[in-house]
Amino acid sequence: xxxxxxxxxxxxxxxxxxxxxxxxxxxxxxxxxxxxxxxxxxxxxxxxxxxxxxxxxxxxxxxxxxxxxxxxxxxxxxxxxxxxxxxxxxxxxxxxxxxxxxxxxxxxxxxxxxxxxxxxxxxxxxxxxxxxxxxxxxxxxxxxxxxxxxxxxxxxxxxxxxxxxxxxxxxxxxxxxxxxxxxxxxxxxxxxxxxxxxxxxxxxxxxxxxxxxxxxxxxxxxxxxxxxx
Numbered sequence: 001x002x003x004x005x006x007x008x009x010x011x012x013x014x015x016x017x018x019x020x021x022x023x024x025x026x027x028x029x030x031x032x033x034x035x036x037x038x039x040x041x042x043x044x045x046x047x048x049x050x051x052x053x054x055x056x057x058x059x060x061x062x063x064x065x066x067x068x069x070x071x072x073x074x075x076x077x078x079x080x081x082x083x084x085x086x087x088x089x090x091x092x093x094x095x096x097x098x099x100x101x102x103x104x105x106x107x108x109x110x111x112x113x114x115x116x117x118x119x120x121x122x123x124x125x126x127x128x129x130x131x132x133x134x135x136x137x138x139x140x141x142x143x144x145x146x147x148x149x150x151x152x153x154x155x156x157x158x159x160x161x162x163x164x165x166x167x168x169x170x171x172x173x174x175x176x177x178x179x180x181x182x183x184x185x186x187x188x189x190x191x192x193x194x195x196x197x198x199x200x201x202x203x204x205x206x207x208x209x210x211x212x213x214x215x216x217x218x219x220x221x222x223x224x225x226x227x228x229x
Contacts, residue, residue, distance in 0.1 A: 034055050036050065036051070036052055040068070043062055044061060049177075058087075061081070065081070066081050070106070072219070077101065077102050079100045080092065083095055083096035138209060140212055140220040140221075142190070145221040146179065148180045149199075150172075150178070152170060153170070154199050155167045156196070158193055159196055191209065192209075195208070
């Protein structure tokens, strides 16, 4: 993969403005994250885009300060301007600011390959493929964002066709808050295809939505380990 070889030599990420994190309720270290900071605006500090947030976290935004959040379970995406923001399980409570919400395609847990969950956006029909009867992640974009956690190997094997394995050694410089952006390789996955993702954290079977296109949200791209039912 020549494009990956070229990319490996690049280091560093653009500096990203962040929001001010203010002490809220004391949270257990084992608390599972419920939302991701997708983007932040200028004039705010301390946490970065792609930070994961737990329920009960309180953010205070300055006047005009903007943050975009994506909720893992509800697939709700929020654009919040100013005010005090309390992170909930499926949406934020905003006081003294404004919030615009939309529901975007995203993976909420383990999916069946022949039928999406009620309320899902895709139904798969046709001849079942080997190893594809049970799908862990329904991906709504062809360029995934993989939750690596730490540097290490990432392999992607296509299960419904015999094609070359994608094998990467992801360095620390390629990770941002523990996430690896597959877009940096210059490669993309095939709509409708089924893959097995393997990292040091385990394996996930990933099905790409046949209608996958440009993602509307970071949520549409995420491959998260440890979230299947």
